[in-house]
Amino acid sequence: MNPRPDSVAGLTEALRGDGYLADRGLATAAYVALSLDRPLLLEGEVGVGKTEIAKALARVLGRRLIRLQCYEGIDTHQALYEWDYARQLLQIRALSERDLADDSAVDALFGPAFLLERPLLDAVRAGDSAVLLVDEVDRADDEFEAFLLELLSDFAITIPEIGTVAAERPPLVVLTSNRTRELHDALKRRCLYSWVGYPDTERELAIVRARIPGVDERLARKVVAAVQRLRDLDLVKAPGVAETLDWVATLAAVGATGPEGFDAATIEDTIGAVVKDHDDLAVVRERVHELAAGGAPYVPRSG
Incomplete structure (x- = not known):
């Protein structure tokens, strides 16, 4: 393991060096979670x-x-552990009748050699040498969320055939949610919380520079400005930073290496890198000339 940064600023710089530009609120939440x-x-x-x-x-x-x-x-079995039933069956077939009469031989079938670790058991055993990412927890059901809350409280897992496995120090746990449903207050109270929103123009430009070194600055500015305007539209799926990066990479792949390559025809050809919904495509294609020209941001009409 590397030494843990000793300040929020230190963690922010470490993340920046890895190409991740966290704002102060997010970096502070991550630092406190670590501490x-x-x-x-x-x-x-x-x-x-x-x-x-x-x-x-x-x-x-x-x-x-x-x-x-x-x-x-x-x-829970898919997240914690499962028994390797195929290997157990092969082992049973290899045992003689005398072996099967021996309780220790049967008990060995439910020993560590036949245990398939899933992510949560793996994380408990790894302890603070790991980062556990529980991605899109909002997609799981209420029962799994309740189980996860219990695990996060003590980081110990009891396997009836083996015993209790506990972490001396817990891993760093990061849970993510896209808010497809509301998470229970009990889980939220157990965690530190941070909202990750869309970056402003300058931060998004900095992210593009960090993740795609050598990108033409004027092209990057035009792409970021276009994506920022798209987020002001009433789209079903507004583009995230990941789509901004995809669009810049796509433009480079088709040879649009400068701002002059960001024209209406090229935007129409590559818009699928940033807009991922059929109805949204129809809305955006009506505005490709506006996007190419770098016109004023769209302001929704009231009423």
Whole structure:
């Protein structure tokens, strides 16, 4: 592991050196989570960097990243551990009748050699040498959220056949949510909280420079200005920072290396890198000339 930064400014600079530009509020929340061994809950729109900060923290701290991707229907076995039933069956077939009569041989079938670790058990055993990312926790159901709350309280797991596994010090835990549903207050109280919003123009430009070195400054400014205007439209899925980076990379791939390449035809050809909904495409295609010209931001009409 790398030494932990000794201040918010130190963590901010470490993250910046890794290409992640955290604002002071987010960097402060991450630093306090590290200092107090508290989980960090990040909410915000899709594509604003919630998952990326967990990856960046793992790199700058020199810790292993363990990721649990949540989804509808996930259960505790898929998150904790499972028994390797195929290997157990092969072992049973290899045992003689005399072996099967021996209780110790049967007990060995439920020993560590046949245990498949899933992310949460892996994180408990790794302790503070890991960063545990619980991604899109809002996609899991209420029962799984309640189980997760219990785990985060003591970081100990009881496996009936083996015993209790506990972390001496917990890993750094980062939970993310896109707010597809409201999380329970009990989970929020257990965590430190930070809202990750869309960056302003200058911060987004700095992110583009950091993540895509050598990008033409004038092209980057035109792309960022266009994305900022798109967020003012009434789109079903507003573009995040991830889409901004995708658009810049796409433009470079098709040879648009300068601001003159950001014309209406090129925007129409590449808009799929930043707009990911059919209805939104129809809205944006009516404005490609405005985007190319760098016109004034769109202001929704009242009424």
